[in-house]
Amino acid sequence: MSILRTPTPRHLASAFAAALLVLLATHAHAFVRTMTCTPPGETGGTLTCRDGEQPLPLYWDAPCIGYHVHQDGLETLGPETTHEQVHRSFATWNDVPCSWLRLVPRGLTDEDRVGYDACGSSRRNANVVLFREDQWRAGDSAPIIALTSVTYIVRTGEILDADIEVNAAHFDVGIVENPFTSRHIVDLQNALTHEIGHLLGLDHTSPDDRFVGDPDTWQEAAMHALTRPGETRKRTLHEDDIAGVCDIYPADVGHPDGDCRLDPTPDGFFVRPSGELRSSCPDDRACGCTATPNHSHGPPALLLLVALLALRRRTRPL
Ligand SMILES: [Zn+2]
Numbered sequence: 001m002s003i004l005r006t007p008t009p010r011h012l013a014s015a016f017a018a019a020l021l022v023l024l025a026t027h028a029h030a031f032v033r034t035m036t037c038t039p040p041g042e043t044g045g046t047l048t049c050r051d052g053e054q055p056l057p058l059y060w061d062a063p064c065i066g067y068h069v070h071q072d073g074l075e076t077l078g079p080e081t082t083h084e085q086v087h088r089s090f091a092t093w094n095d096v097p098c099s100w101l102r103l104v105p106r107g108l109t110d111e112d113r114v115g116y117d118a119c120g121s122s123r124r125n126a127n128v129v130l131f132r133e134d135q136w137r138a139g140d141s142a143p144i145i146a147l148t149s150v151t152y153i154v155r156t157g158e159i160l161d162a163d164i165e166v167n168a169a170h171f172d173v174g175i176v177e178n179p180f181t182s183r184h185i186v187d188l189q190n191a192l193t194h195e196i197g198h199l200l201g202l203d204h205t206s207p208d209d210r211f212v213g214d215p216d217t218w219q220e221a222a223m224h225a226l227t228r229p230g231e232t233r234k235r236t237l238h239e240d241d242i243a244g245v246c247d248i249y250p251a252d253v254g255h256p257d258g259d260c261r262l263d264p265t266p267d268g269f270f271v272r273p274s275g276e277l278r279s280s281c282p283d284d285r286a287c288g289c290t291a292t293p294n295h296s297h298g299p300p301a302l303l304l305l306v307a308l309l310a311l312r313r314r315t316r317p318l
Pocket of ligand 1: 198204225
């Protein structure tokens with residue numbers, strides 16, 4: 001029997017507040033890998049380790065992973081321009097020679113649900129970028145710009161699914177052409193490049209003297225936790241971000257499977273080639289709280305759905 005735990009928005013807000021305090025109190029930062037859980041008594045994570053659980057770093061166990069983009073895109077940009085911005089953001093992480101992982105576009109989708117189908121016939125669900133224009137997630141007290149939800153196996157840290165939501169209901173999301181005249185606009189590529197770092201298994205930069213590069217430039221890291229409308233510097237990766245992704249997926253080691261070969265059709269949510277959700281799950285409730293053995297190596301795995309901390313609007317002026 002496996003359990004799916006979902007952190008509440010209150011937990012997320014508390015974790016973010018703790019992380020923000022630490023960030024403001026230090027001068028040097030380094031890349032941080034997202035862990036399966038945080039030991040009791042420590043701050044910065046979204047979930048506390050249970051008795052017997054050891055924190056493990058998250059990772060994708062594949063030479064490449066695919067992603068889908070919601071077909072509508074942003075209303076203000078139109079589908080074509082929106083999709084171009086999304087692909088640019090993913091391409092930024094692909095253009096890292098020391099990393100072997102490749103992110104591959106799989107096309108458009110009309111599905112708008114976030115989550116993981118634990119009962120599908122395939123262990124690979126589609127990873128989707130969605131745009132919330134009319135309503136943001138209910139229950140989130142403080143508006144956030146974007147959110148990445150990652151599902152992984154607690155026992156190993158292997159990521160099974162990651163979906164990104166962009167909050168266009170509370171923010172004017174678009175393209176910052178000029179930082180002086182577009183100060184009210186949240187740059188889509190800027191936000192997505194940060195969120196894709198979460199998708200890959202990176203957490204926010206954290207106090208550490210291992211920061212790669214000049215400590216005075218730590219705010220330029222794409223995985224820095226804070227942003228504001230008008231910002232574009234997260235469109236490009238800082239050397240600390242590059243060090244992070246290459247620490248997880250080192251090209252000089254490579255993946256045992258070698259070449260990039262994606263499943264012909266990802267199963268589970270977000271893929272409806274026939275217009276209907278395909279699932280082998282007998283009912284919705286069972287899908288939401290159990291994991292079938294084909295999603296784990298050996299015994300059924302404990303799955304966690306983690307809504308990672310997102311880019312949040314900066315509450316004080318620069
Ligand atoms: Zn973030």
